[in-house]
Amino acid sequence: MDMTHFNQESFDKALSEGKLMMVDFWADWCGPCKMLAPVIDGLAEQYAGKAVVGKVNVDEEQELAIRYGVMSIPTVIFFKNGEEIDRKVGVMPAGAFTQVLDKNG
Numbered sequence: 123m124d125m126t127h128f129n130q131e132s133f134d135k136a137l138s139e140g141k142l143m144m145v146d147f148w149a150d151w152c153g154p155c156k157m158l159a160p161v162i163d164g165l166a167e168q169y170a171g172k173a174v175v176g177k178v179n180v181d182e183e184q185e186l187a188i189r190y191g192v193m194s195i196p197t198v199i200f201f202k203n204g205e206e207i208d209r210k211v212g213v214m215p216a217g218a219f220t221q222v223l224d225k226n227g
Contacts, residue, residue: 125176128186142173142174144175144176145198146159146162147196147198148195154196194211
């Protein structure tokens with residue numbers, strides 16, 4: 123499954139569906155974001171059909187970053203039933219993310 127790159131409209135639509143979502147808030151210029159990207163891409167494949175895994179470019183979608191109080195990137199926020207259920211800030215191993223996805227899947 124391809125990685126979903128959200129804009130505000132597609133993000134709100136996905137959120138309203140209530141599925142388990144993992145969203146990486148990132149930017150092109152962010153070194154740690156580039157380090158995390160292969161982990162996020164791998165999880166998108168691993169959880170295809172089980173969770174929505176996507177990215178929000180904070181430079182292009184500043185409103186979403188502000189709405190969720192994203193102060194540093196990368197920030198990965200997990201949602202279920204349209205509500206934030208967890209967040210991870212910084213580069214972390216895949217296990218930090220799979221733990222939340224498996225617990226809430």
